[in-house]
Amino acid sequence: MNSHFYAMLFRMKYIDRWALMRNTKAENLSEHSLETAFIAHALAIIENKRLGGKVDAEKAAVLALFHDTPEIITGDLPTPVKYFSSEIKKAYDDMEQVAVEKLLNYLPEDLRPEFAAIYNEKDEHILKIIRAADKLSALIKCRNELKMGNREFLLAEKSALKAIESLELPAANVFLDEFLPSFSLSLDEQQ
Numbered sequence: 001m002n003s004h005f006y007a008m009l010f011r012m013k014y015i016d017r018w019a020l021m022r023n024t025k026a027e028n029l030s031e032h033s034l035e036t037a038f039i040a041h042a043l044a045i046i047e048n049k050r051l052g053g054k055v056d057a058e059k060a061a062v063l064a065l066f067h068d069t070p071e072i073i074t075g076d077l078p079t080p081v082k083y084f085s086s087e088i089k090k091a092y093d094d095m096e097q098v099a100v101e102k103l104l105n106y107l108p109e110d111l112r113p114e115f116a117a118i119y120n121e122k123d124e125h126i127l128k129i130i131r132a133a134d135k136l137s138a139l140i141k142c143r144n145e146l147k148m149g150n151r152e153f154l155l156a157e158k159s160a161l162k163a164i165e166s167l168e169l170p171a172a173n174v175f176l177d178e179f180l181p182s183f184s185l186s187l188d189e190q191q
Contacts, residue, residue, distance in 0.1 A: 001108065003106055003107055003108055004106040005103065005106040005107045005115075008072050008073075008103060008106055009069060009072070011072050012028065012029040012030040012033060012068075012069065012071075012072055013028050013029070013030040013031075014028065015028060015029040015071055015072060015075060015076055016028055016029075016076065017029060017032055017076050017141075018078070018141070019076060019078055020078045020080065020081075021145075021152050021153065021156070022150065022152045023145065023150070023152075024145055024148040024149075024150050025144070025145075025148075027141055029068055029071055029072070029076065032068065032137055032141075033064065033065050033066075033067065033068055033069075034065070035137045035140070036064040036065075036067065036068075036130070036133045036134050036136075036137045037061045037062075037064040037065045037133075038061075039064070039132075039133035039136045039137055039175065040060040040061055040063065040064035040129055040130055040132075040133035041057050041058070041060055041061040041064075042175060042179070043055075043060065043129045043132060043133055043169070043171040043172060043175060044056070044057035044060040044061075044126075044129060044171075045057050046171040046174045046175065047129070047170070047171040050171075050174065051170050051171060053171075055125070055126060055129065056126070059126065060126055060129050060130065060133075062118060063118060063121055063126065063127075063130050064130050064133050064134070066115075066118050066119065067130055067134065069103060070096045070099035070100050070103065071099075072099070072103070073098075073099035073102055073103070074092070074095050074096055074099050077092055079159075100119045103115075103119075104116055104119070128167055128169060129169065129171070131167060132164060132167050132169045132171070132172040135160050135163045135164045135167070136160075136164060136172065136175060136176075136180075138156070138160040139157060139160040139161055139164065139180070140180070140183050141153070142156045142157035142160055143157060143180075143183055143184065144183065147184060164176065
């Protein structure tokens with residue numbers, strides 16, 4: 001039997017994000033997922049090294065890599081649309097669950113439980129880290145667009161920052177304080 005799972009994952013590069021916004025640089029789902037994984041890994045390490053946590057940083061990175069893979073099937077529904085009403089949000093959540101099942105069915109049966117565990121993670125704390133990483137990635141995108149003079153991202157930047165703060169995750173605050181400022185610097189300024 002041929003498995004289509006990885007061929008489908010490699011289609012993430014064709015799913016553009018921020019569809020309702022004018023972008024100076026397009027961002028696809030592959031780029032976003034990799035950046036979110038980098039950040040989730042960093043948040044877990046920050047929590048462990050500085051805040052006495054016991055988060056599996058590698059698991060956080062893997063969960064972040066897979067967090068948006070259902071969008072290969074559903075597409076990236078813009079946030080204002082996804083959260084327009086509770087009915088739309090529920091319908092999207094249901095559609096996303098169908099997409100997860102479809103992706104899992106592309107795997108050979110003996111491998112499915114390993115991947116089902118990724119898609120069905122229950123640890124609320126590690127999921128909070130993934131949400132924070134996702135929002136930090138969005139914040140970085142917004143700040144990069146603003147740096148290029150694209151005011152289209154002004155409200156999205158405020159919204160992403162508010163979402164990060166609402167998570168009340170100390171590791172995210174460390175990332176904001178210590179790592180985020182470098183994103184506004186040129187390559188020469190980072191030397």
